[in-house]
């Protein structure tokens with residue numbers, strides 16, 4: 081969610097020269113840059129295994145698929161996420177159990193997970209909303225107690241931290257998006273799955289590549305399980321390698337920007353997204369909650385089109401789920417979704433850009 085031309089120009093020379101060398105070599109699928117990126121990203125996260133995929137959405141789907149969920153299995157998640165989170169659960173044929181969020185963090189309410197677990201629950205799928213880590217210590221201990229898997233939707237949280245560890249090494253697996261505009265982004269759709277589990281890793285490698293265990297050097301090539309074509313392009317991985325070197329710098333600038341927003345916007349009429357003491361957010365956006373949101377948003381968006389509303393409607397109220405019986409208690413999800421405005425917080429914003437936008441927010445909120 082920022083000016084992608086500016087982003088390209090920041091590393092133009094390196095990106096063009098890498099693209100040229102990849103094109104000259106002619107290995108556009110699963111080239112060496114893909115493996116290099118997987119190596120680099122797993123080191124970045126402090127995790128054992130990393131599998132690149134074609135998008136964050138596919139990453140979620142493959143992660144769920146790898147746990148062999150069947151029709152009556154339930155996945156506990158939130159409804160205030162981007163719609164692919166819920167779609168991935170529906171596409172593997174499992175049941176979505178949306179539970180409510182905490183208004184201050186905008187993340188899954190870890191205190192109500194346990195009472196929502198049934199004999200059919202198999203997975204907890206927390207989403208680090210807008211880059212803000214969930215209470216992973218509690219989520220992991222509940223998962224351990226009930227023998228559930230945890231898949232983190234970290235699509236907005238690349239580079240975020242929990243208890244001084246990068247998101248990506250904490251649970252059964254974590255899924256990131258590298259779609260253009262994400263915190264770490266390439267030049268087309270892309271995604272990453274990280275895990276410390278070797279069996280899961282091997283399964284994911286097959287699921288992303290037609291069920292194969294090796295790339296076809298010589299035919300016949302065997303397909304061991306029914307899989308997808310969900311590979312990352314070599315050019316995309318090459319660009320991600322360049323930008324990964326700057327990811328910590330991006331995160332620090334985003335954190336600096338968030339602090340400037342907090343200082344200027346501090347007011348009884350504006351609520352901020354709370355970051356847990358043990359966490360460091362990646363600040364995909366600086367999310368505020370205000371009354372009279374729609375009016376304020378329209379004006380702000382006309383001043384700065386990077387001011388966004390996301391994600392509305394909540395997943396359970398979206399058209400594609402209209403046939404699901406709505407007996408969920410999602411009061412906080414519904415209330416906050418009518419209050420949220422996402423302000424840009426990216427690394428190319430200067431303190432003055434933030435001050436200008438904040439002044440406009442204050443003028444409209446009063």
Ligand SMILES: Cc1ncc(COP(=O)(O)O)c(C=O)c1O
Nearest residue numbers: 135136137161162164235257259
């Ligand atoms: C929370 C969340 N999950 C999943 C996705 C899907 O990622 P992708 O767009 O790479 O498929 C997104 C995309 O924005 C997202 O915000």
